[in-house]
Amino acid sequence: MKKLINQPADFVRESLEGMAVAHADLIQVNYEPTFVYRADAPVQGKVAIISGGGSGHEPMHVGFVGRGMLDAACPGEIFTSPTPDQMLAATKRVDGGAGILYIVKNYSGDVMNFEMAMELAHSQGIRALSILIDDDVAMKDSLFTQGRRGVGTTVLAEKICGAAAEQGYDLHQVADLCRRVNVHGRSVGVALSSCTVPAKGTPTFVLGNREIELGIGIHGEPGTERVSMKSGDEITEILARWLCPPQASLLDDTTYSRTVKEWNETKGKWVDIELLNKPLQKSDRLLAFVNSMGGTPIAELYLVYRKLAEICEQEGLQIVRNLIGPYMTSLEMQGCSITLLKLDDEMLKLWDAPVKTPSLRWGV
Known part of the structure; x- marks a missing residue:
């Protein structure tokens, strides 16, 4: 193995330290627990968008924190999901009073931990919704997922939904938009x-x-x-x-339905949402x-x-x-x-x- 690293255990933190120095005008990094957030956060009255996942996919997600995209990103260790306490701390740091949208790739650890973080946020009076990205047409199940994996459409959803939040969309409008991006991405x-x-x-x-x-x-x-x-x-x-x-x-990626779980604010519980996938x-x-x-x-x-x-x-x-x-x-x-x-x-x-x-x- 030849890599520009010091100790493997320090790799993620030291990379984030360098990123924080390089982009101090745009982002700040919290280390205990670890998350990256907008330097001007919280932006009052704006829906905050948070995503995250294992490190090793850079610039996804930490490189997309800033104006017009993410308010915060939670990096785990290499190929390891971040933890609920990271997500909750990031949520509290960037909450501007208009609610939080979590954009979550369909990997079992990410899904489970973001669900826990959202429930913790609700218990502390913070409105939060979660939209799953499951755009990989290669397979319907894998070692890491139940259903299709979340991949490249995540980048596009973060940009499009980030712009919407910046322009004053409310929480449900941003969530509906994110769901639509996911359905139309492959x-x-x-x-x-x-x-x-x-x-x-x-x-x-x-x-x-x-x-x-x-x-x-x-x-x-x-x-x-x-x-x-x-x-x-x-x-x-x-x-x-x-x-x-x-x-x-x-x-054959023809028209078919797929089911994902989303939080229903009215019912106060997780419900199954059926999405209709159509060919181009x-x-x-x-x-x-x-x-x-x-x-x-x-x-x-x-x-x-x-x-x-x-x-x-x-x-x-x-x-x-x-x-x-x-x-x-x-x-x-x-x-x-x-x-x-x-x-x-x-x-x-x-x-x-x-x-x-x-x-x-x-x-x-």
């Missing part, structure tokens, strides 16, 4: 190599010199199929067909997100985007916005993921709205 990924968790010191999984793993998750969990290495265009074609029915070659249709406007898993350079991502744009044009789909780069990584894993989000006028306007965070900024 993602799939591929790994060309594994990654190494510092505390372990060995690769999470092993790929042969000419093997790639399709449908992988962001923690190095297995995908759906291991195949021989292919050209960049061929890999992009496989991933795109996964996302663009009716020609899907690996998964010709003339849909898309935000195309080509993401590096950490070890793939931007030049290769542009090659992927080139082919993706060609396929979407052939299918009559309009890419009207894009995001290309390492925004949701898996340490140094080589590979990429593709996320397609069907946009409406409201989402497009909110995507274009100003944002200023350590890792995403425009319009300011």
